[in-house]
Structures are given as structure tokens and as C-alpha cells.
Amino acid sequence: xxxxxxxxxxxxxxxxxxxxxxNFQMEERELVGLIGPxxxxxxxxxxxxxxxYKPDRGEIVFRESDLVGMSPYxxxxxxxxxxxxxxxxxxxxxxxxxxxxxxxxxVPYSLLGAIMRSPAFFEGEEQIEQEALKYLKVFxxxxxxxxxxxxxxxxxxxxLEISRxxxxxxxxxxxxxxxxxxxxxxxxxxxxxxxxxxSEFGLAVLLIEHDMSLVMxxxxxxxxxxxxxxxxxxxxxxxxxxxxxIEAYLGEELN
Amino acid sequence: xxxxxxxxxxxxxxxxxxxxxxxxxxxxxGIIKLINFAHGDVMMVGAFVGYFSVTLLGTNILxxxxxxxxxxxxxxxxxxxxxxxxxxxxxxxASLITAIGVSFLLEYLTIFLIGPNQKVFxxxxxxxxxxxxxxxxxxxxxxxxxVSALVLMVILQYIIKYTKTGKAMRAVSLDMExxxxxxxxxxxxxxxxxxxxxxxxxxxxxxxxxxxxxxxxLMGIIPGLKAFVAAVLGGIGIIPGAxxxxxxxxxxETMVSGYGNSLYRDAVAFGVLILILLIKPTGIFGxxxxxxx
Amino acid sequence: MQTKKxxxxxxxxxxxxxxxxxxxxxxxxxxxxxxxxxxxxxxSMCINIILAVSLNLxxxxxxxxxxxxxxxxxxxxxxxxILTTKLDYPFLAGLVGSxxxxxxxxxxxxVPTLRLKGDYLAIATLALGEIIRVTLQNIDYINGPAGISxxxxxxxxxxLFGAVVLTIIxxxxxxxxxxxxxxxxxxxxxxxxxLMGINTTKYKxxxxxxxxxxxxxAGALYGHYFYIxxxxxxxxxxxxxxxxxxxxxxxxSTTGAVIAAIFVTILTAVLQxxxxxxxxxxxxxxxxxxxxxxxxxxxxxxxxxxxxxxIWGIRR
Numbered sequence: 028x029x030x031x032x033x034x035x036x037x038x039x040x041x042x043x044x045x046x047x048x049x050n051f052q053m054e055e056r057e058l059v060g061l062i063g064p065x066x067x068x069x070x071x072x073x074x075x076x077x078x079x080y081k082p083d084r085g086e087i088v089f090r091e092s093d094l095v096g097m098s099p100y101x102x103x104x105x106x107x108x109x110x111x112x113x114x115x116x117x118x119x120x121x122x123x124x125x126x127x128x129x130x131x132x133x134v135p136y137s138l139l140g141a142i143m144r145s146p147a148f149f150e151g152e153e154q155i156e157q158e159a160l161k162y163l164k165v166f167x168x169x170x171x172x173x174x175x176x177x178x179x180x181x182x183x184x185x186x187l188e189i190s191r192x193x194x195x196x197x198x199x200x201x202x203x204x205x206x207x208x209x210x211x212x213x214x215x216x217x218x219x220x221x222x223x224x225x226s227e228f229g230l231a232v233l234l235i236e237h238d239m240s241l242v243m244x245x246x247x248x249x250x251x252x253x254x255x256x257x258x259x260x261x262x263x264x265x266x267x268x269x270x271x272x273i274e275a276y277l278g279e280e281l282n
Numbered sequence: 283x284x285x286x287x288x289x290x291x292x293x294x295x296x297x298x299x300x301x302x303x304x305x306x307x308x309x310x311x312g313i314i315k316l317i318n319f320a321h322g323d324v325m326m327v328g329a330f331v332g333y334f335s336v337t338l339l340g341t342n343i344l345x346x347x348x349x350x351x352x353x354x355x356x357x358x359x360x361x362x363x364x365x366x367x368x369x370x371x372x373x374x375x376a377s378l379i380t381a382i383g384v385s386f387l388l389e390y391l392t393i394f395l396i397g398p399n400q401k402v403f404x405x406x407x408x409x410x411x412x413x414x415x416x417x418x419x420x421x422x423x424x425x426x427x428x429v430s431a432l433v434l435m436v437i438l439q440y441i442i443k444y445t446k447t448g449k450a451m452r453a454v455s456l457d458m459e460x461x462x463x464x465x466x467x468x469x470x471x472x473x474x475x476x477x478x479x480x481x482x483x484x485x486x487x488x489x490x491x492x493x494x495x496x497x498x499x500l501m502g503i504i505p506g507l508k509a510f511v512a513a514v515l516g517g518i519g520i521i522p523g524a525x526x527x528x529x530x531x532x533x534x535e536t537m538v539s540g541y542g543n544s545l546y547r548d549a550v551a552f553g554v555l556i557l558i559l560l561i562k563p564t565g566i567f568g569x570x571x572x573x574x575x
Numbered sequence: 576m577q578t579k580k581x582x583x584x585x586x587x588x589x590x591x592x593x594x595x596x597x598x599x600x601x602x603x604x605x606x607x608x609x610x611x612x613x614x615x616x617x618x619s620m621c622i623n624i625i626l627a628v629s630l631n632l633x634x635x636x637x638x639x640x641x642x643x644x645x646x647x648x649x650x651x652x653x654x655x656x657i658l659t660t661k662l663d664y665p666f667l668a669g670l671v672g673s674x675x676x677x678x679x680x681x682x683x684x685x686v687p688t689l690r691l692k693g694d695y696l697a698i699a700t701l702a703l704g705e706i707i708r709v710t711l712q713n714i715d716y717i718n719g720p721a722g723i724s725x726x727x728x729x730x731x732x733x734x735l736f737g738a739v740v741l742t743i744i745x746x747x748x749x750x751x752x753x754x755x756x757x758x759x760x761x762x763x764x765x766x767x768x769x770l771m772g773i774n775t776t777k778y779k780x781x782x783x784x785x786x787x788x789x790x791x792x793a794g795a796l797y798g799h800y801f802y803i804x805x806x807x808x809x810x811x812x813x814x815x816x817x818x819x820x821x822x823x824x825x826x827x828s829t830t831g832a833v834i835a836a837i838f839v840t841i842l843t844a845v846l847q848x849x850x851x852x853x854x855x856x857x858x859x860x861x862x863x864x865x866x867x868x869x870x871x872x873x874x875x876x877x878x879x880x881x882x883x884x885x886i887w888g889i890r891r
Binding site: 077079104108115116117118127128130132134136141142144148152191 | 744745748749752753754755756757759760763764766767768769770771772773774775781875
Binding site for chain 3: 365384398507
């Protein structure tokens with residue numbers, strides 16, 4: 028079954044087309060990469076999918092419901108979670124609270140129960156905490172639970188962001204340059220981690236990445252975006268030898 | 283019809299005053315994204331400097347205005363240096379709270395120093411005469427206010443468009459970091475902005491003295507807020523916007539007091555503010571820009 | 576933040592402390608050991624605590640700078656006074672009515688304005704607070720600018736104490752729950768919160784409505800103690816008063832708000848003969864705190880476990 032089907036998506040900013048005639052399909056549990064030169068419009072596509080921007084035209088159908096016009100929290104509730112190119116954690120809160128906030132959409136007690144401190148509240152808090160810890164353990168962050176997010180080293184902040192996204196229980200996880208600023212060894216670990224969470228949590232992953240070794244190594248299918256348009260789509264080895272793609276990255280050959 | 287034109291004429295001078303104050307708000311906001319809450323109080327200080335210049339030194343009204351402008355330009359620079367500069371990289375809410383603090387400080391220091399009572403602008407400074415032109419009654423004070431405000435606005439436009447300082451101001455408001463890299467002294471430019479904005483407010487203060495005939499230490503609050511609304515109406519950070527916004531607010535206010543209930547005069551200004559903020563927060567001349575993610 | 580089961584021993588100890596505090600002051604009032612002057616200031620102190628703690632929910636925890644808190648206080652004061660004096664309802668009904676009316680006003684104002692960011696929101700709330708005041712001035716039923724006088728003195732120490740405890744319990748319990756975390760996430764990063772499934776508008780409005788309701792209760796208590804209410808009492812200078820307390824105590828610290836409210840009340844009482852010096856001090860507090868300690872006295876930390884803010888045995 029098609030998980031995500033985007034057709035004829037357009038978005039322009041003040042007359043400048045950022046995304047034009049963007050078409051894209053993705054299956055359940057698939058691992059897809061979206062690559063392209065800087066300024067190609069990749070992050071804009073992510074922002075359109077997650078509801079931060081409204082498209083000018085086009086359809087974004089996720090599990091048979093149209094996401095266009097929906098607010099971001101609704102889109103999250105339907106099962107799409109993401110990370111950001113420039114990490115956006117809740118800096119002044121603890122690692123544990125960062126993940127707990129993402130668990131809020133399944134909060135098992137009422138507002139009144141919270142204020143009255145009902146038994147359901149204490150049970151629910153316990154449940155949320157166990158849930159949050161579960162995600163922290165996956166990323167080896169459980170022993171840092173009480174540290175402030177801003178005090179974590181860079182690589183751990185990236186991992187915390189992914190675990191926070193997972194805590195919203197998505198069926199599609201969108202990662203915006205997860206390996207940015209990582210060294211080759213860290214990137215390698217991240218690759219294994221992405222594979223692992225996909226199989227463990229049974230979700231589809233869509234990622235933007237500049238690190239070609241990561242994209243080629245982990246993605247099953249790749250879309251290439253240039254000037255807001257898809258210029259190629261296919262399996263990693265097809266993309267590697269695609270003339271258009273090479274041109275987009277290296278410029279046209281001189282005749 | 284004549285009545286309406288009369289109201290319009292009355293509104294023009296009030297609008298000119300609001301426009302002058304609004305310019306200071308908009309210039310400061312344009313350059314450091316701060317709502318300078320104390321701006322209306324700088325105007326009040328200007329009014330008092332003008333008042334003392336006339337009563338103690340016996341100067342004429344033009345000299346008084348120039349003296350007020352000079353003193354307040356200096357005051358504006360000091361305020362920026364002491365209170366706002368340390369917070370330039372702080373959150374906007376922190377700067378706003380500081381500005382509220384500066385506003386209180388000016389108001390209550392003035393009360394502390396010269397008492398809370400209002401002072402009457404001496405008749406020797408400006409003798410009000412009425413002229414009858416085509417059935418309209420035109421007061422010389424309205425003409426004085428309108429003309430001097432217009433002259434100041436023309437000078438401001440000249441400074442911003444054609445002088446080095448003006449170019450630096452525009453550059454800093456567009457992109458502070460890039461301006462630094464181009465060798466512009468940001469500190470100096472911001473100081474200049476405060477000096478010019480405060481001088482305009484001071485001139486407006488003296489005009490308020492002439493226009494309403496009385497001044498008091500809390501006189502800056504309401505005109506300050508209204509001028510701020512004017513700045514937002516025109517699109518905050520946009521200089522021609524502040525001028526247009528000022529005139530619109532002045533005209534609106536005279537219309538409401540002329541035809542409606544003057545008790546609602548102040549509420550109208552706030553109502554206008556709410557409407558703009560809800561419909562088009564960037565103001566009449568503003569461009570929309572979303573947050574980059 | 577770790578929330579475990581109620582710890583009964585601590586709960587009992589804290590309840591005992593509260594009961595003792597209440598009884599002690601009540602004893603002082605009944606035996607006239609605490610004179611009129613002290614009682615008036617005690618009343619102001621309780622009202623200020625309610626105002627500061629409730630505004631802190633909006634400004635500190637939700638991160639939405641509101642400058643219209645006095646407007647909600649006005650709505651509450653007028654509602655309660657109309658209910659008790661004109662319609663002959665009991666005081667409790669007046670208090671409940673004041674909370675509901677102010678909460679409703681908070682909802683009506685919050686829904687459209689909370690879309691605005693930072694300083695724009697501040698100005699919009701300031702403007703709306705003033706619109707509330709000017710509107711009250713123009714209603715003949717409540718005597719316009721002259722206000723309503725001859726209000727019976729129904730606010731007793733018991734009501735004040737109860738209202739303070741209720742405010743603190745509600746705010747503390749709310750903040751230390753999943754709903755509270757949602758509210759705080761709005762302050763931390765609104766876009767990230769929204770993408771983590773938090774309906775940020777809903778939680779901003781929720782905090783705004785709860786904050787406004789308590790401001791309404793504070794207004795009702797005020798009106799039924801000081802004999803007279805006038806629209807002018809609730810102008811934006813009053814809003815700034817409350818803001819000073821919140822800023823001084825620390826944006827996002829309930830204990831900080833309580834301490835600052837107590838401090839500011841005492842300061843106000845001491846400087847009663849010199850109002851302009853009081854205002855100059857306020858001004859300097861705002862400027863100096865922002866420059867040297869922008870997080871306020873307490874930052875977003877809470878004071879010790881045994882203090883008022885920890886009544887129900889929440890472990891940190």
C-alpha cells in the first residue's frame with residue numbers, strides 16, 4: 028500500500044519557485060532518500076509535508092487522507108514525525124522531559140485529573156515515564172535523562188532529537204540531514220541505527236542527506252531534487268550513474 | 283461638509299505630532315527590533331525642556347524646540363547606551379521589559395524632580411490667533427505644528443536617503459552582521475538612530491505643549507501609545523509608513539471626538555491596533571515574512 | 576521532573592504547616608494583635624500572590640508576554656461586585672462568577688491574539704486591557720468612571736488564604752503534569768512543539784484562560800475588601816505592577832513569583848508616603864534585573880520541597 032503520495036506540488040516564495048511539479052511516492056516500511064544540491068528545495072518539501080508551509084497547489088496524501096491545510100500537530104497525530112536540519116530541542120528542559128513532551132499526545136489522564144492529582148494521574152505519569160525511557164534506551168541516552176538537553180554533546184543532541192520524534196509513534200519518520208556535522212565513524216553508527224529503528228519500530232524513513240556514503244549505503248530508493256523539481260528517481264546504483272544527477276551536482280560538461 | 287473639512291484641518295496638526303513620534307518608534311524598531319516603550323517619555327522630557335527654555339531663559343518657541351531636540355538627542359543616546367546596549371543579544375521580551383523600566387524611570391524621576399502637577403505653557407511662547415479662511419477657522423498653532431513637523435520630516439528623509447549616516451542606518455536595519463563586515467560601526471549607527479528619533483520626539487513634545495497648552499510628567503504615555511499604533515499601522519520599521527500612520531491616527535482621533543463620544547477617543551486607537559494586528563500585523567506598507575525553519 | 580505517588584507523611588506535614596499558618600494569623604486577627612494596617616497589607620499580599628502566580632503561568636511558563644492582566648482583574652472585580660451587591664448572590668457565587676467571567680474574557684481575547692508573537696502580543700494585550708477599562712468607564716449600570724462604592728467587606732482571611740492555596744495548587748499541579756510540559760514546550764520552541772504533536776494554540780489559550788480566571792478571583796477579593804472599585808484602578812500601571820513581581824521572581828518559577836509578590840507588597844507598604852520613589856525603584860528593578868539577571872531571582876527553579884509550591888508531595 029502506498030504510504031505517502033505527493034502529486035503536482037507547487038510552492039513559491041515571493042515569485043520564486045521553491046518547489047514545482049513535485050511528484051513522489053513512498054511505500055510502508057520503505058527507506059527513501061531525497062538528495063540534491065544546496066538550495067534545491069529539499070527542506071521546503073519537508074516543511075510542506077509536515078504542515079509548516081502551505082503548498083500553493085498539489086496534493087499530499089498520507090494513508091489515504093489529504094494533509095494539505097492540516098496543522099502540524101494534526102499531521103503529527105496522523106503519524107509523521109521529523110527532525111530538523113538545525114537541531115531544535117527544548118533546550119532548557121531535561122532529556123527525559125524532551126521525550127515526555129512527545130508522548131503527550133497519548134496522555135492517559137484528564138486535565139482535571141492532573142490538577143486534582145487523581146490516581147489515574149500517577150499511573151499515567153508512570154506510564155509516560157516508562158515509555159519515554161524506552162526510547163531513550165534505544166539511543167543509549169537513558170543515563171543522561173536528567174541532564175539539560177542543551178548540555179549534551181552534538182551527536183547526542185542529534186540522537187535525542189530522533190528519539191523524541193520516535194516517541195510520537197510515527198509510521199513515517201522524516202530525518203533532515205541526520206549526519207550533518209558527524210565524523211565517518213558516527214555516520215556509520217547512525218546508518219546502523221536507522222536500519223535498526225526501521226525494523227524494530229516497523230516504520231518508513233525519509234531522509235535528506237548530503238553524505239553520499241550514508242544515502243547510498245542505507246536507502247532503498249533515491250529521489251534527486253534540483254531547482255524544486257525531481258530530476259531522477261531510482262535505485263542507488265542507477266542514481267550514481269545518472270547523467271542528469273552528475274550534471275546537477277558538478278555542473279554541465281564543457282563542450 | 284464644511285464641518286468635515288474643519289475636522290480634517292484640526293486632525294492634520296495632531297496627526298503631524300503623532301507622525302513625528304511614530305518616526306522614532308519605527309526607526310528604532312527597524313534597526314534593533316525593540317519597541318522603545320520609553321519613547322513617549324522622551325517626548326515628555328522634550329516638552330519640559332522647551333517649557334523651561336521659554337520660562338527660565340525667555341527664548342522664543344523655535345529656540346526652545348531646538349534646545350529640546352538637542353537635550354533629548356543626548357538623552358536618547360544615553361538611554362540606549364546604558365539600558366538597551368547590554369541587552370542587544372537578549373530576548374526581545376527582556377528588552378521590552380527594560381524599555382518599560384526606562385519609561386517608568388523617566389516619568390517618575392520627572393515627578394520626583396519637578397512635582398506631579400501640570401504646567402501651563404506660557405502665552406508669551408505662542409500667542410494663539412484664529413484666521414478665517416473660506417469659512418474655515420484656522421488656528422496659527424495648527425499651522426505652526428503642521429509646518430514645522432513637515433520641515434522636520436523633509437530633513438529626516440534627506441538624512442536617510444542622501445547622507446552617509448542615513449545609508450549606514452539603512453544598511454544596519456537590513457542586515458546588522460553584513461553591515462559590520464562592510465566596516466559600518468553598528469554602535470555609532472544605533473546611537474545616531476536614537477539621537478535622531480529622540481530629537482524628533484522632543485520637537486513633538488514642544489508641539490504638544492503649544493497644541494494642548496499644558497504639559498505634565500505622564501503626558502507621554504497616551505500619545506506615545508497612539509504613535510506606536512501609528513507606526514504599526516504604517517508597517518513598523520518603514521519610515522513613510524510611520525508618517526502616513528501618524529496622520530491617519532490624528533484624523534481618526536479628531537473624527538471620533540468631533541462626531542462620536544470623546545470618552546472612546548483612546549479606546550479607538552487601541553481598537554485600531556487590535557484590528558491591524560489581527561488582519562495584517564505587518565501594517566499597510568509591510569511585507570509578510572514567515573519564520574525560517 | 577519525576578512525579579511519583581503521593582507521599583503521605585509529607586502531605587500531612589505540609590497540611591499541618593498550612594493549618595498552623597492559617598490559625599496563627601486568624602488568631603492574630605481575632606485578638607486584634609494584628610492591627611488594621613497589617614491586615615490591609617496582608618490582604619494586598621495575598622491578592623498580589625494570586626496575581627503574580629497566575630500571570631507567571633502565562634508569561635513565565637507559556638512564554639507569552641501579556642500586559643493586560645489588570646483587565647482580567649477588572650472583569651472579575653466587577654462581576655463579583657455586581658453579583659453580590661446588585662443581584663444579592665452569596666460571596667462564593669461572586670468568586671466563582673468572577674473566575675468564570677474573567678476566564679471567558681481570557682478566552683475571547685486569547686483566541687485571536689495568541690497567534691501574535693512576542694512583543695506584538697504584549698502590545699495587543701496591553702491594548703485589550705485598556706479597552707476593557709475604557710468600556711467599563713462607559714457603562715452607566717456600574718457608574719462609569721466613578722465606579723461602585725459601598726461594597727460590603729466580605730473578603731476575610733479565610734477566603735484570602737483559601738484562594739492563595741487554591742491558585743498555587745492548581746498552577747503547580749498543572750505545570751507538573753503532561754499538560755504542563757505541553758505548555759512549557761510552547762515557551763521552549765513553538766514550532767518544534769507543534770511538530771511533536773502539541774496543539775500549541777490550545778495550550779496557549781488554556782494557560783491564558785486559567786491565568787485570567789485567577790486574576791478575576793483576585794479582582795473579586797480586592798473589590799470586597801477595599802470598599803470601592805473604579806475602572807481607573809485596573810489600568811495598565813496595575814498590569815505593570817504584576818509584571819514587576821513576575822520578572823523579579825523569575826519567569827517560570829512559582830515560588831519566585833510568591834516571594835517577589837511578598838517582597839513587592841512590603842516594599843509598597845514601606846514606601847507608601849513616597850509613591851514616586853516606589854515607582855523609581857520599580858523601574859530600576861526592571862532594568863537592573865533584565866541586564867544582570869534576566870532570569871529573575873529564582874530563574875525557572877523552585878525553592879525547596881517543603882515550601883508552599885510543593886504541597887502535594889511532588890518529588891523533583
